[in-house]
Amino acid sequence: MKLSIIIPCKNEEGNVNNLHDVISKVLGKKKYELIFIDDGSTDNTLVELKKIYEKDIQHTKVISFSRNFMKEAAILAGLEASSGEYTCIIDGDLQQNPKYLLDMMDFLDKNAEYDEVAMVMNKRTTDSKFMAFCKNMFYKTMNNLCEINLENAASDFRMFRNNVKEALISLSERNRFSKGLFSWVGFNIKYMPYEVEPRSTGTSSFGFRASMRYAISGIIAFSEKPLKFGITIGLLSLLTSFIYLIILLIQIIGFAFEMTAVHALIILILFLFGIQFILLGIIGKYLGTINFEVRKRPTYIVKEKLGFDNETIL
Numbered sequence: 001m002k003l004s005i006i007i008p009c010k011n012e013e014g015n016v017n018n019l020h021d022v023i024s025k026v027l028g029k030k031k032y033e034l035i036f037i038d039d040g041s042t043d044n045t046l047v048e049l050k051k052i053y054e055k056d057i058q059h060t061k062v063i064s065f066s067r068n069f070m071k072e073a074a075i076l077a078g079l080e081a082s083s084g085e086y087t088c089i090i091d092g093d094l095q096q097n098p099k100y101l102l103d104m105m106d107f108l109d110k111n112a113e114y115d116e117v118a119m120v121m122n123k124r125t126t127d128s129k130f131m132a133f134c135k136n137m138f139y140k141t142m143n144n145l146c147e148i149n150l151e152n153a154a155s156d157f158r159m160f161r162n163n164v165k166e167a168l169i170s171l172s173e174r175n176r177f178s179k180g181l182f183s184w185v186g187f188n189i190k191y192m193p194y195e196v197e198p199r200s201t202g203t204s205s206f207g208f209r210a211s212m213r214y215a216i217s218g219i220i221a222f223s224e225k226p227l228k229f230g231i232t233i234g235l236l237s238l239l240t241s242f243i244y245l246i247i248l249l250i251q252i253i254g255f256a257f258e259m260t261a262v263h264a265l266i267i268l269i270l271f272l273f274g275i276q277f278i279l280l281g282i283i284g285k286y287l288g289t290i291n292f293e294v295r296k297r298p299t300y301i302v303k304e305k306l307g308f309d310n311e312t313i314l
Helices: 016-027 045-055 070-081 100-110 129-145 162-170 178-184 208-222 225-255 261-295
Strands: 003-009 032-038 060-065 086-089 116-121 154-161 189-194 302-306
Touching: 003 016, 003 070, 003 100, 016 032, 016 045, 016 100, 032 045, 032 070, 045 060, 045 302, 060 070, 070 086, 070 162, 070 178, 086 100, 086 162, 100 116, 100 154, 100 189, 154 162, 154 178, 162 178, 225 261
Parallel strands: 003 032, 003 086, 032 060, 116 189
Antiparallel strands: 060 302, 086 154, 116 154
């Protein structure tokens, strides 16, 4: 098996058939498998995937989750199920053109010193200016706070060798952040530009709120600096409050300032309580992540599988 292609899908009933046909045309007679992961879709995505399996049993595998476990879990399920010499991750919405599969495969074939090819968006033409700004700020924040380095606009659309795949699978954490994990495991990565295609049907399930949750998870998963930053801010706030209190007392005593010491103390107490709650929130987020890891619940639960008992995939 030359290539395993992992395709996470959520509510992509209008795209999966076209994606399958385009990939089949691009890869032709190459030895490959398509691993579709239905991540708790509420439309007819699973129905369409079953149709694809029936018409192309030679190349198709399907994993259906019992509910939505998010894209990171779908990627892990695909990694654990893949068997190709190379593994590739591609979205199910056709915004990542399968034509780049040949470029990535050709590069890995000709450059044994590289372990991975990651595709980088040329321009975020599909994002609003606000979303593009937020994403740029996310990468800057991650690289400043974390010990890893994330390539700006690098996507999960990438192809890699088995050593990278095995390294990713070996990471036992359940609060996964794939972009960070790819960087953390290391290996030699070649970054290639690609053009993002417009969605032909449906709407993206990865909007602003989902992006924010994803960004926060990434920072928490790969950096302890927010804890240290909170302590520093707390100390500076205490020092500022102390200086302000002295100034306020001088004004009250020396210049007959109308505000009383009681009022000043109330302001200080409220301010310090605000700082404490911010710090508690940061600590609570870390504790929540630790609690999630300690429970050792499975990253995903499979409801149904198709194609894994067959030996017809080339």
